[in-house]
């Protein structure tokens with residue numbers, strides 16, 4: 503996935519806000535990238551524009567070889583369904599469906615049948631994520647950590663070009679958080695799954711192999727793997743700098 507001089511401007515005149523200001527970045531295949539920055543710096547906007555949920559005001563977004571910014575709504579929806587997985591803080595599972603049905607939902611929505619190879623992959627995920635015993639349960643019968651594992655299985659099931667995770671551990675206790683972050687890291691390392699995670703949490707970001715820092719809509723930092731302490735120090739620098 504790549505962004506070339508991508509801007510997203512809201513409002514005009516005195517109310518004009520450049521939520522993204524000429525951001526250029528490549529997110530490499532199989533990488534686990536954390537997107538960090540102060541509140542209001544443009545992280546959600548970056549994710550929404552990269553995922554085609556919001557339009558860039560200018561610049562180019564390319565996803566899985568397709569020029570997202572030049573597609574019509576239908577083509578973009580299809581690209582998003584096939585090539586992007588989402589994991590949110592609030593899990594976003596359908597309460598009336600079982601874990602199994604939630605995992606298969608993207609295939610249903612896309613009108614795609616699950617072939618034998620995909621079924622094998624899904625079975626593997628369910629087993630690896632420790633969900634086998636819980637697969638017929640509804641979300642309300644699962645713990646927060648289990649619900650997030652279902653959401654991760656759902657995102658990984660169709661092997662999308664990229665998974666966007668927005669504060670995926672925001673609602674979890676520290677043990678479940680560690681499990682979920684380890685899973686995301688494993689998905690990138692072992693399955694080559696590209697993951698972009700927005701987080702405020704230096705511990706969460708320390709699981710990533712790359713850390714992007716956004717401030718005032720601009721990309722101001724691009725680092726390899728860092729410790730939680732190094733990440734905290736980095737962010738304090740920007741909070742102070744922005745004040």
Ligand SMILES: Nc1ncnc2c1ncn2[C@@H]1O[C@H](COP(=O)(O)OP(=O)(O)OP(=O)(O)O)[C@@H](O)[C@H]1O
Pocket residue numbers: 512513519520521539540541542543544545546547548
């Ligand atoms: N629909 C909108 N209309 C006007 N301004 C907006 C809109 N959405 C976002 N903004 C502004 O764009 C800037 C970036 O917002 P964004 O939500 O991307 O930040 P963020 O880094 O995700 O923040 P947080 O960490 O608090 O979630 C902010 O100044 C915000 O007020």
